[in-house]
Amino acid sequence: MTHTQDLRFRRTDRVLHKPEFDRAFEGGRKAFAKGLVVYVHDAAVGHARLGLVTSRRFGNAVHRNRARRLLREAFRLEKANLPALDLIALPQPGRFPDDLAGARRALQDAVGRAARHAPSRPRTTPP
Numbered sequence: 001m002t003h004t005q006d007l008r009f010r011r012t013d014r015v016l017h018k019p020e021f022d023r024a025f026e027g028g029r030k031a032f033a034k035g036l037v038v039y040v041h042d043a044a045v046g047h048a049r050l051g052l053v054t055s056r057r058f059g060n061a062v063h064r065n066r067a068r069r070l071l072r073e074a075f076r077l078e079k080a081n082l083p084a085l086d087l088i089a090l091p092q093p094g095r096f097p098d099d100l101a102g103a104r105r106a107l108q109d110a111v112g113r114a115a116r117h118a119p120s121r122p123r124t125t126p127p
Helices: 018-027 061-081 100-116
Strands: 029-033 036-042 049-052 085-091
Touching: 018 036, 018 049, 018 085, 029 100, 036 100, 049 061, 061 085, 061 100, 085 100
Parallel strands: 049 085
Antiparallel strands: 029 036, 036 085
């Protein structure tokens, strides 16, 4: 019997709650790659998780949904190779690749850059 890799995208693979997003935005590391911005923070659950943010600036609903589908699929295929981090991905309008291979490369590059850098200081708001 051969051991197969779990390629499903389960609920446990997603960043779902606002405090988790806030923790990554405020205390995480930020990296850019090929039309993708990724904020990363150490995952509390011991494996990589993905959170997506696509604003209306990205385009109409069709374009936003396609970008989200591509990022989910890229994450699903790459999650075994990713470190235990919470990843918040923000595709950039006009620059994000419109194919799966490009989305996978962008995700790999951005996560690799963020994982190499030391944690940044949390953002503080002026008094």
